[in-house]
Amino acid sequence: MLVKESPSSKGRRAEEHIIGIFKSRGLELLVRNYSVHNVGELDAVFAGNDTVYVVEVRARQNNPGYPTPSESVTYSKRRKIYKTTKYLIREFGLYDCNVYFLVGQVTLDERGLVQNVEFIPF
Numbered sequence: 001m002l003v004k005e006s007p008s009s010k011g012r013r014a015e016e017h018i019i020g021i022f023k024s025r026g027l028e029l030l031v032r033n034y035s036v037h038n039v040g041e042l043d044a045v046f047a048g049n050d051t052v053y054v055v056e057v058r059a060r061q062n063n064p065g066y067p068t069p070s071e072s073v074t075y076s077k078r079r080k081i082y083k084t085t086k087y088l089i090r091e092f093g094l095y096d097c098n099v100y101f102l103v104g105q106v107t108l109d110e111r112g113l114v115q116n117v118e119f120i121p122f
Contacts, residue, residue, distance in 0.1 A: 014059035014106035015043060017114050022046045027053065036087045040080030044104075045088060052097045054085055055119075059106040062115060070103040070120045078122055 019029055027048040035041040046053040056077070058069030081101065089095060100121065107116040 010059050010108060010112055011057065013112065014104070014108070014114070015057045017106060017117065018055060018057050018104040019044060021117065022053065022055075030092065031088070034084065034088055036084050039087065040084035042081060042084050042088065047094075047097070050097050052089075052094055052099045053102060054081060054088075054099060055102050055104045056081060056122075057104045057106065059108055061108050061110060061112075069105040069107070070118075070122070073103050073122060 015032070019032070022044070023029065025048075027046040030045045030047045030052070031042070032044050033041060034045060042054055043057040044055045046055065056073055058072055060066065060069045060072075078101075085099065085101075089097075089099070103120045103122055105118045105120055106114055109115050
């Protein structure tokens with residue numbers, strides 16, 4: 001019998017997987033779940049070689065016909081991410097860095113195990 005996993009535990013597992021990928025590429029996890037009250041939240045931010053990667057992690061089970069995880073990042077969500085990133089840049093003094101915004105799209109199987117990971121710019 002399969003035990004239904006909560007959405008938050010799937011999200012945490014997806015975040016951990018994304019963090020592992022970036023760290024294996026030699027990037028530093030600058031901050032995780034960076035939040036600015038009444039502005040927004042950033043799932044994970046990585047830094048390396050004068051470049052900052054802001055990653056919005058989205059996980060879904062593989063269900064044909066449903067929107068992909070990256071399609072769930074709406075215009076409104078992207079605006080909140082951009083605004084929150086401005087605070088992060090100011091707080092960490094990252095003015096001279098290139099900033100890339102990515103959706104870390106994680107596809108899970110019915111057991112909640114990672115099947116596929118894609119990074120999609122937005």
